[in-house]
Amino acid sequence: RKEVEQDPGPFNVPEGATVAFNCTYSNSASQSFFWYRQDCRKEPKLLMSVYSSGNEDGRFTAQLNRASQYISLLIRDSKLSDSATYLCVVGKDSSYKLIFGSGTRLLVRP
Amino acid sequence: DVKVTQSSRYLVKRTGEKVFLECVQDMDHENMFWYRQDPGLGLRLIYFSYDVKMKEKGDIPEGYSVSREKKERFSLILESASTNQTSMYLCASSTTLAVSYNEQFFGPGTRLTVL
Numbered sequence: 001r002k003e004v005e006q007d008p009g010p011f012n013v014p015e016g017a018t019v020a021f022n023c024t025y026s027n028s029a030s031q032s033f034f035w036y037r038q039d040c041r042k043e044p045k046l047l048m049s050v051y052s053s054g055n056e057d058g059r060f061t062a063q064l065n066r067a068s069q070y071i072s073l074l075i076r077d078s079k080l081s082d083s084a085t086y087l088c089v090v091g092k093d094s095s096y097k098l099i100f101g102s103g104t105r106l107l108v109r110p
Numbered sequence: 111d112v113k114v115t116q117s118s119r120y121l122v123k124r125t126g127e128k129v130f131l132e133c134v135q136d137m138d139h140e141n142m143f144w145y146r147q148d149p150g151l152g153l154r155l156i157y158f159s160y161d162v163k164m165k166e167k168g169d170i171p172e173g174y175s176v177s178r179e180k181k182e183r184f185s186l187i188l189e190s191a192s193t194n195q196t197s198m199y200l201c202a203s204s205t206t207l208a209v210s211y212n213e214q215f216f217g218p219g220t221r222l223t224v225l
Contacts, residue, residue, distance in 0.1 A: 008150070032212045043200060043216035044153070087152070091212050096141050096160065096204055097168075098214060102152035 001026060004101040006088050012107045017078045021104045023071045023088030030099075032091030033064055035073050037084045038103065044087055047073075078108045113137070114217035116201055122223045129188040131220050133201030141204045142184035143214065144168075144176065146197040153200065159184055160206075191224045198222075 006023045013019050025033075033050035048055065050062040050071055061074040071088055088101035117132035133142065141160050145153040145168075155168030157176040165176050173195060177185045184203075188195055198221050202214040 004152075034213070043218050045216070046213050049213070096206065096212055097143075097155060097158060098212060100145075100153040102150060 002102075003027060003099045004088055004090050006101040006104050008102060008104060010105040010107050012109060013078055014109055015078055015080060017108075018074065018076045019078055019106065020075075021073045021086055021088075021106075023073075023101055025069050025071070025088075025090040025099070027090065027092065027099075028066075028069060030090045030092065032098075033062075033071055034089040034098070035060075035062055035071075036087040036089055036100075038087055039084050044100075047086070075106075078106075080108050080110065082106060083108045114201055114203055114215050116199075116217040116220050118220050119218060120221050120223075122225065123188075123191050124225050125192060127188075127191050127224075129191050129222065129224075131186040131188075131199055131201075131222070133184045133186070133203075133217055134182050135184075135201075135203040135215070135217075136182065137203065137205070137215070138181065139203035139215075140181075140206045141214075142178065143202040143204075144174075144184065144186045145200045145202065146170070146195075147200055147219075148197050156186065191222075193224050196222060196224045 035047040036044040037047045038044040054063045059076045085103040114135045144156040159178040175187045201217040204214045
């Protein structure tokens with residue numbers, strides 16, 4: 001079983017749609033959680049950290065459910081520029097190492 | 111802004127060659143990482159360094175070694191390149207300051223092809 005699991009997609013949605021991605025992780029000792037965005041042939045970049053209380057940044061909302069070991073990302077009012085691969089990332093227990101999911105690909109069409 | 115640079119964007123080498131991939135960061139970060147990224151497998155950690163001259167094996171260290179002689183520079187070495195090492199190699203760095211919540215900053219990547 002992978003340590004971080006994501007649906008690879010692709011999710012193909014029209015502009016303006018709301019789309020949600022989910023991710024599950026296996027290590028209950030994980031302390032940090034993130035969503036990274038990776039554009040085609042580019043490096044991953046931090047989209048947002050995920051906190052236990054949930055957090056929102058503009059059109060993006062991230063939620064964490066520690067009991068179910070589940071992380072989600074909601075994108076509202078999708079833009080063409082949101083087309084990318086979204087990586088679910090979990091801290092490896094209390095170390096500085098991160099475990100990356102394989103990513104969920106999002107395609108936003110006009 | 112944090113900047114992580116890698117010595118080459120594209121590299122083509124022959125089987126058996128010794129390959130050096132260089133990574134430099136300019137933010138005085140303590141931690142540096144080397145990953146490889148392959149379709150469907152995501153990013154896999156090869157080696158990790160938390161201080162100068164300190165290194166720790168990641169999940170897939172076989173066939174690789176690393177060197178960290180200066181804080182800002184972390185090198186990945188393929189002692190004898192093989193075709194199964196054809197991949198995208200990504201370097202990253204992070205600070206130990208708790209405020210960063212372990213965020214890692216990535217270089218642009220080196221796409222290595224071994225023929």
